[in-house]
Amino acid sequence: MAMLAAHDGFWEWDPLSKALHVGSRLLEILGYQEDFLPDTHAWLKLVHPEDVAAYNRAVALHLKGQNEFFYCEYRVLAKDGCYHWIASRGMAVRDRHGKAYQMVGSVTDITDRRKYQEEMEFLALHDNLTGLPNRLQFAEHLQDALREAREKAERLAVLFIDLDRFKNINDTLGHRAGDQLLQLITQRLSQNIPSNCRLYRQGGDEFIVLLNPVEDARAALSAAMILKDQLTTPITGGESDFFTTASIGISLFPEDASDGETLLRHADTAMYEAKAAGGNTIRSHTPVMNERITFRMSLETQLRRALQEEQLALHFQPKVDTVTGKLVGAEALLRWHDGKKQIPPDLFIPVAEESGLIIQIGEWVIDRAILHILEWQERYGDIPPVAINLSPRQFWRSSVADLFLEKLALAGLPPHALEAEITESVLLEADKSSVDQLLHLRDSGIAISLDDFGTGYSSLSYLQRLPISTLKIDKSFVNNLILDDGAVGSEPMVRAIIAMAKSLSLLVVAEGVETITQRQLLEKLGCDVIQGYLISKALPAVEFADKFLVDCSNRG
Ligand code: C2E
Ligand code: MG
Ligand code: MG
16 A cells, blocks of 8 residues: 555554554564454553544544545554554554454554654753753643632632842852752742642743632732742752852732742742842732832833933932042932922932932933033032932943043043942952953042941951942931930941941041031041031032132132
8 A cells, every 4th residue: 555654554444343463563562472452452551542543533533424535543452561652653544334344554653753742842841951840831830720729719820030149159169069059949939839839940040830720819928938948048069069049039829820820920929029128038929019110110101201301310419528528539329300399319229229220310410410521620629529320220231431541531620520339239249350340440549438337247257258348327327426415326237337347447427417516526436538418418419619619729
């Protein structure tokens, strides 16, 4: 027959008597010597139980004339005890009335092809590095799980896990170590995961867990706590010990969302909130989070417009010598008036950071500061340095140091015309590249201040490692320096900070100085520079110049 290829095994079957005749090649494919397959019954015993139904259906459909050919791929037990995949095709010979009285066909061993196909399917649905099912598989499973949960009126939960500061590991220990860590984490989680949980790799350092079913929000939370504990127990790898933490977001069906996509997004949002709270935390999704996101998004849109429509301005706050009161610098602070009201930087800077707009805004701030400096120089001669605040995000991208230097050079200004203020978070998120950029700035003659000192994770080792020249004591310390009821305020702390700074030859600036008594105490403690409402709040450029720069021009 034409449909027979050289390697195919031939068979012939009588649908009425069920008598079967198989060719020797077919037996050979399955590794059998003699023919022990007299009829359909004997053959069906060899067919994989999971495939019997599909096989019978295919035969029936063809016999009834609904399919022109018989074709079926199924597994058959071979002599070696393994199942072989075969493709069987055939055709019935029919009488005048169309009734089949004989069927002939052939089989091909397609085990290799099926294996390959299964591998491909596996690869498409699994993550290469960890072997975990991937986001595609998750999406499928989530749909199935949701259907089931709806039918049974049960709950399910989605947990979004993101490792904290994983980028640091990649940057400092290399990508191989990063990969290894992901594998170790996968092992750890898979071995200790609660039984109603399934783990997926979303991508990068993100994992998803599907909890199905779950009793209630409390149960979801306790599962998340188990996972978090697993993640925070140090992991010993081949060459390195890893100390990791993770942020986990939880969303619950049906409380938080009724469809899979929203459920995942809410878990992601909650994870994001956990990150924003400093990481190593679990957050359950709440409706408030949605409001916050909506608010953030509308603020972002407005901010983009503000940048185009020149609604932003720089105000300047003087820094003066604690003892002499002489102007030693100014801090440029961003102001946004949207036409109706002032929007405070504490509100819009975080939005600018999250949306990445801070890159453009940061550049705008440098440009604008330089314009003011040029104008003032022309009018008042040399003026003290203007400090610009830099967000951590600005260090992620290319070289903020080069940006500074290029712009200064273009304006024909010396490097010390500008200063940079950074917060400790730059250092926390610091990979080597941010430290390099800071070194580059310092070496080019741009002074760097550490802002809001004392509010973060300030540690001596940071201070020693970093090329900073100035420490700005956060205004909360200054605010608590002298307490009304005579209780001990932050004085001992401020004293210690100043002593430490001095030992590292750092200049000390106190922020938020509002009263004479604060100033006097700070002077006594050895603080070099003060900044705050006592001297002046941040003023529009013209006012600032009128009030504080006029002196500069009278100096010589
Ligand atoms: P910061 O750099 O610590 O700025 C000092 C903040 O303290 C300013 O708030 C300033 O107006 C306020 N301040 C100064 N003196 C006093 C005082 O005596 N008492 C009190 N209670 N407050 C005082 P502002 O202008 O609202 O800025 C808030 C934060 O926004 C800044 O904190 C800074 O982190 C950020 N920011 C402002 N402008 C920029 C910018 O251009 N770029 C970036 N990346 N961040 C900026
Ligand atoms: Mg500052
Ligand atoms: Mg500050």
